Amino acid sequence: MVRRGAVALLAAALLTTLPAPASGKTSLQAQVSLSGAWTDNILAAPDLLAPGQLPPQADFYFDIRPGLYLTTSDARSVQKLGYTFGALLYASHSEANSYNQRLDWMGFFQLGKTTKLILGTAITQGQVNTFNLSLGSAATTVMITPPGGTEYLGATVTERFVWDITAQWRFLQSLTYNSYYPLSPRSTPDTYEIDDRFGAERGWLRDALAAELRVDYADFTELRGPGVDGNGAPVGNVVVTPEQRLIVTGAVLKWRHDFGHFWGSELDGGFAEANRADDTGAAIVEPAALAAIRYLHPDGSLELVYTHSISPNAIAAGTFSMDNVALRGSLPIGRTTNLLASGTAAYQYGRELDYQTGGVRSGTHLVVADATLGWTPRVEIQIFARYQFIEQFGNPADLAPVASYLRHSVLLGVIGTWPGEAAATVPSLGQRVDRADAVTIPDPHQAPPK
Numbered sequence: 001m002v003r004r005g006a007v008a009l010l011a012a013a014l015l016t017t018l019p020a021p022a023s024g025k026t027s028l029q030a031q032v033s034l035s036g037a038w039t040d041n042i043l044a045a046p047d048l049l050a051p052g053q054l055p056p057q058a059d060f061y062f063d064i065r066p067g068l069y070l071t072t073s074d075a076r077s078v079q080k081l082g083y084t085f086g087a088l089l090y091a092s093h094s095e096a097n098s099y100n101q102r103l104d105w106m107g108f109f110q111l112g113k114t115t116k117l118i119l120g121t122a123i124t125q126g127q128v129n130t131f132n133l134s135l136g137s138a139a140t141t142v143m144i145t146p147p148g149g150t151e152y153l154g155a156t157v158t159e160r161f162v163w164d165i166t167a168q169w170r171f172l173q174s175l176t177y178n179s180y181y182p183l184s185p186r187s188t189p190d191t192y193e194i195d196d197r198f199g200a201e202r203g204w205l206r207d208a209l210a211a212e213l214r215v216d217y218a219d220f221t222e223l224r225g226p227g228v229d230g231n232g233a234p235v236g237n238v239v240v241t242p243e244q245r246l247i248v249t250g251a252v253l254k255w256r257h258d259f260g261h262f263w264g265s266e267l268d269g270g271f272a273e274a275n276r277a278d279d280t281g282a283a284i285v286e287p288a289a290l291a292a293i294r295y296l297h298p299d300g301s302l303e304l305v306y307t308h309s310i311s312p313n314a315i316a317a318g319t320f321s322m323d324n325v326a327l328r329g330s331l332p333i334g335r336t337t338n339l340l341a342s343g344t345a346a347y348q349y350g351r352e353l354d355y356q357t358g359g360v361r362s363g364t365h366l367v368v369a370d371a372t373l374g375w376t377p378r379v380e381i382q383i384f385a386r387y388q389f390i391e392q393f394g395n396p397a398d399l400a401p402v403a404s405y406l407r408h409s410v411l412l413g414v415i416g417t418w419p420g421e422a423a424a425t426v427p428s429l430g431q432r433v434d435r436a437d438a439v440t441i442p443d444p445h446q447a448p449p450k
Contacts, residue, residue, distance in 0.1 A: 024074030027423035033065040035384075035413025042096045043149040044129040046403035048396065056406075061090040063133075063411065073424035079107040080426050088130060098149065100126030100134070108427045114164040116429070124154040128315060133409065137372040137386060138330045138342040144350045144364050144392065145315045146188065147405040152315075153181040162429060172199045172210075180314035189223040189241055191314035201254075208256045208433045212270075216248040217277070218312035218319070245277035246319055246355075248310055252288050258433045266292045266431075272310040274319055274353055282358030286310055286321055295329070296430075296437040300340070302329030310353070316402065318361070320350040333373075343371035352400065362398040367391045379420035386411040 041056040049055060067084035086100040104122035111117055126134070128150045135141060157177040164170050173196075180191040199212035220243065227238035252270030259265065268290035275283040292305040306325045313320050330342035346368045351360040367390070374384040388409045394402035430438030 024072060025423035026070070026072045027419065029069045029071070029417055029419060029422055031067045031069065031415065031417045033063070033413060033415045035063045035411045037061050037063055037409060037411040039407060039409040041405065041407040042090060042093055042129070044147040044405050044407055046147040046405045048403065057093055057096075059090045059093050059096070061088055063088055063413065069422065071422040071424055076110040077108060078424045078426050079105070080422070081105045086126070086130075096149065098127045098130060100124070100130060106426050116162045118158075118160040118429075120156075120158040122156045125152070127151050133388065136342060137344055137370040137388075138328050140344040140368060140370040140388070142324060142326060142344070142346040142348050142366065142368050143315065144313060144320065144348070144366055144402060147392075147403050150185060150187065151183045153183055155179045160429075168203050170201045170203070172201065173197065178314055186223070186225065188315070188317045190221040191218065191312070191317060193218040193312050193314060203433055206258045206433055210254040212252050212254060214248070214250045214272070216312065218246045218248075220244040220246075220317050241317070246274065246312060247277050248272060248274045248312070248319065250288050250310075256431075256433050261436070262295055262297045264294045264296060264432050266290060266294070274310050276355050281355035284310075284353050284355070284358055294431060296432055300329065300331035302331060303327070316352070318352040320352055321360070322348055322350045324348045338376045340374045340376065341371070342374070345369050352402070354399065361400040362394055362402050364392060364394040364402040380417055382415045384411075384413055384415065
């Protein structure tokens with residue numbers, strides 16, 4: 001009951017956040033995405049099947065996603081409220097039909113001449129096996145997940161504050177709250193996570209040096225279910241997984257450098273420490289690192305990033321040490337064709353940490369390839385073709401092995417949006433040192449663009 005109340009309160013806050021605009025711009029956009037698709041594994045069934053579990057099933061399906069987006073803007077803020085409903089309807093396996101919905105809000109606020117605040121919150125309901133197709137190809141989530149069609153409810157709150165103390169010095173702070181509730185089947189615990197970060201940055205003409213501190217708290221609640229007693233007799237309600245409360249702390253130094261007008265790089269180095277909140281078990285310390293090269297252009301972007309990090313995984317209900325390399329981007333094909341190619345190619349090796357021994361409970365490899373070719377003859381219409389490949393493979397001999405699965409998906413569809421352009425774009429802070437790629441609120445006194 002507490003969980004439902006918290007979600008209801010968050011939904012009410014979302015619906016009442018946008019004020020009635022006395023001035024500025026407002027737009028209400030309707031969007032519909034229709035696609036026909038095929039996959040060879042509709043429920044992401046694992047390679048090694050449990051008794052009574054069906055093997056991977058192939059089928060054609062329709063993906064239907066209508067949505068509404070309300071955007072308001074004035075001289076000091078931009079806010080966007082959106083709702084999307086999705087239905088996946090299978091041709092031969094109607095028992096696998098699934099429905100998902102997302103209600104989200106994001107706001108950018110220019111608090112003063114030197115301070116900015118970005119807020120966001122979202123509620124999502126859906127199935128884990130459709131999780132990887134909920135975003136575009138260039139933003140595909142790369143995350144180790146249990147196979148199967150678990151229905152879940154998730155809530156997210158984000159906050160980011162930036163203070164430009166001087167022309168060279170900035171203070172940055174961010175806070176992220178995530179919660180994950182598996183609804184059916186109840187095979188993993190509820191998860192609550194709060195990630196807080198503080199940093200200071202000194203900028204020059206083409207370089208920036210920053211220091212960041214991190215505190216991440218996660219609570220994997222107790223999971224109860226059927227089991228056996230000491231004599232091997234079935235018992236209806238036992239503790240399957242005890243509650244785990246974890247803390248990850250860390251510190252990193254970050255160096256960014258711009259090469260010319262469109263290229264930039266970043267190197268991060270530091271450490272992360274993970275341990276139980278009650279100080280029992282082993283404390284695990286590992287390096288934290290990032291290396292990236294980025295192409296940032298008004299018409300498209302491309303980045304190659306390597307990271308080594310420690311982070312809780314809400315869906316897999318564990319803390320993972322991860323090595324991840326990813327190539328992401330979206331680039332136009334030709335100047336006048338209105339064709340855009342976007343995609344992600346990524347590899348991740350994740351090791352679930354064992355706080356009892358200081359070692360690992362499992363090692364899992366994940367390979368993701370996702371590509372979309374889109375044609376936009378008008379701003380209101382996009383026709384697209386998309387292909388996605390996911391292969392996750394664990395080691396059955398591990399202490400707590402993560403199941404392996406393989407899935408191919410192909411989609412052909414069209415997206416219609418009316419009106420084609422929103423009243424404003426929610427600003428971003430950008431990644432370049434000179435902030436040339438940042439989206440900002442236009443000065444209300446400047447001349448309109450020609």
